[in-house]
Amino acid sequence: MSDSSSVLSETSLPVLSLGDRGEAVTQLRQLLAKCDRNFGVEGILVSDVFDIQLEAIVRVFQYQVFLFQDGTVGTKTWQALQADTPIDMPVLKLGQHGKAVRQVQTRLKQYGDYADALDGIFNRRTEQAVITFQVEKNILAEGVVNAVTWHQLSQD
16 A cells, blocks of 8 residues: 555556646656756645646656657656656667657757767767767766666756
């Protein structure tokens, strides 16, 4: 039996959006407050209303964990909140291309480790930027974007 402060089980996770109320919203706020990121939700934990401020915080969280930023808390957002890390992200390495590579390039550019075009192509320059980032974060510097690197890219 769980107490009222426990996280909702995966089977009972409702989709939440602007205007919703209730215990699930309170638990959403609690999960956001426990994340490694600073969302400033500590002062708004007492509310059980999904207001515009909470929607903005959810969008920031979704951005940080590489989810679509719609401000709605669905299955993937709940999973990422509970894990406090990006979920279902591909392993990326030299020669690959696509949206996920562009997301890595964008985040590396924000960190100052990548200065080239955001073209979605995992070339040698992208690989070197990944290695530089991995060295800075004290993680295995192999130039491959794995779960550990995705997690580090989602911080700050």
